[in-house]
Amino acid sequence: MNTLSFSRYRAEWFTSFTGARRDVLAGMVGTFALIPEVIAFSFVAGIDPQVGLFASFVIGIVIAFAGGRPAMISGAAGSVALVAAALVHAHGLQYLLAATLLAGVLQIVFGLLKLDVLMRFVSRSVRTGFVNALAILIFSAQVPQMLGVSWHTYAMIALGLAIIYLVPRVTTAIPSPLICIVVLTAISIAFPMPVHVVADLGKLPASLPTFALPNLPFTWDTLTIIAPYAVAMAAVGLLESMMTATVVDDLTETKSDKARESTGLGLANFAAGLFGGIAGCGMVGQTVGNVRYGGRGRLSTLAAGVFLLVVMVPLRPWIAQVPVAALVAIMIMVSISTFSWGSLRDLARHPKVSxxxxxxxxxxxxxxxxxxxxxxxxxxxxxxxxxxxxxRLMDVAVDYDEASDTRLYDVTGQVFFASADIFADRFDLADTARNARIDLTRAHLWDITAVGALEDVVSKMRRHDIAVEVIGLNAASATLVDRHAPLLREPAL
Missing domain, CATH: 1.10.287 (Helix Hairpins)
Known part of the structure; x- marks a missing residue:
């Protein structure tokens, strides 16, 4: 790491006392928002909740140091759990742990090869759709917690939302979601009422995670079982993490190192597998909540992971009494702030295709x-x-030079696999002219499909005794022709 990189890395950790306090408090909010989702997705994956919580703790600690996007919270949730569910149901937990290790290795390789450039193919419209869909899913995930419950739950959610939105008008020293959790927990303890608490969501761990390799034979048969799932888990995890990093880039108007984020996620997932956890990825809802409430540095990510450990063991009896209504209120706020409301207006202003x-x-x-x-x-x-x-931008203009009995074809635009057939159809092989000139000065051949189409046209014209001349090939197009259709460059043309 050179001096400039080290200085930037240090700045991502330590900015000021105020910034550090803000990061720690925002990370704590992220932890509370993380717990119910991790538990819920643990059930989806068919594993005990403590497997997901252990993984989230390990992933949070490792990614804080090795990741490429400060203020980003990663954990054992998201689509990765959906992929893992099939493996767990078919072969059991130990195979999932082995697949987690392999997925981590694949993600490390992905990052080292800098394949994050593939994210450039994700358009702004896709990113906006991703964010809006996420907001809808976050809100819909809270609906089950609001069905078949007492009026006390609705009252607690309403009070929680009031605290979240009104407290910042008085003070921003402490994130209002954290105040919401403390106040609603105190009320539910002081005035017992029929509301669900965190303990109702699943069993919280009673001990720290321990190091252990998967209890499996390291054979070719094992590899053939876990490999397809590992590839899918690695791909899904990377995609969600890259999209999450992009969302944070937009929110904070800063840049992230996507290749490093990929490598960091691989290291984090590999470590999670060694401590009995499932693979994870970037968690957009929790990350957006972290950023919305002041999290900007790596310390917020570390705080979320460390506080999760504190929550899991020493504070377990207290956290178990936190009303689910408080978490629902926080996630409703996150869904509202995550949705890109301006995109609804843009539907009428932007191109229909977008x-x-x-x-x-x-x-x-x-x-x-x-x-x-x-x-x-x-x-x-x-x-x-x-x-x-x-x-639609590709065209072939046709003209005729009577003096030389030559049909002139002036090609403009981009010729590639999608336009090659249209290009070929523009040439009249039954033409009575004895000569033809194909001018590619204002065109570009992008791939072997385009070169093949040109070669077919020239060959067919030759078979009809038409003398063909190809002119105007630019350097890149000429290279493709020389490599894949050298006959087109013969002087006889």
Missing amino acids: GVVMLATVVVTVLTHDLSMGVVVGVLLSGVFFAFKVT
Whole structure:
């Protein structure tokens, strides 16, 4: 690490006393928001809640030091749990731990190869759809906690929201969600009432995580079982973490090191597997909450992980009494602040294609409850629309030089796999002219499909005894032609 990098890394940890206090308090809020989601997704994955909580503690500690995005909270939740569920149900927990180790290794390799550049293919419309879908999923996840409950729960949620939104008008020294948790917990203890508490969500760990390798034979058969799941877990985890980092980049107007984030997540997941935990990824809701309430540095990430450990063991009896209504109020606030309300106005102002991509990302994500699936669909749609747009920009103008009996074809635009067939159809092979000139001065051949289309056109013209001349190839197009269709460069043309 050079001097400049070290200075930047130090600044990400230590800014000022005020900044450090803000990071610690915001990290504590993130911990409370993390607990119910980790427990819920532990049930989805078919594992004991303490497996998810252990993993979240380990991931939080490691990612604080090794990650590439300060203020980002990662844990054992999200679509990774959906992938893991099938493996647990089919083969058991030990195979999941082995798959977690392998997924971590794959993510480390991904980061070292700097394959994070693939994120450049995720358009702004997809990112907006991702954020909006996340906000909807966060809110919908709170609905079960508001069904079939007493009026006391609704009163507590309303009071919690009032505290969250009104306290900042008086003071911002302590994050209002933290005050919400303390006040609502004190009320529920002082005045017992029929409301759900954290203890009702699942068993909290009573001891610290311990180091242990998966109890499996390290054989080829084991690898063939875990490899498909490990690849899926690694891919889904990376996608959600990269998208989370991008969201924080936009919120804080700063940049993150996506390759380092990938490597850091791999190290964190590998460590989680060694301590009996499931693989995790960036948690957008908790991260947004952390940032909204002042978290900016790595200390907020570390605080979330350390405080989770404190919550899990020494403060376990107290945390078990925190009303779920307080957590619901916090997550409702996070969902409201996460949703990009301006995107609704932009639907009428921006191109319709962008709106379709954004809405498709939202709809697919909400229907599947899989953030990665929504992003994949959005990226694919963006690529298809882009290909159609570029195709329309390709044209072949046809003219005739009577003096030389030559048909002139002036090609403009981009010729690639999506426009190659249209390009080929513009040439009249039944033409009576004895000569043809194809001018590519204002065109570009992007791939071997384009080169193949040009080669087919020239070959067919030759078979019709038409003398063909290809001119105007730029350097990049000429290189493709020389490599894949050298006959097109023959002087006879």
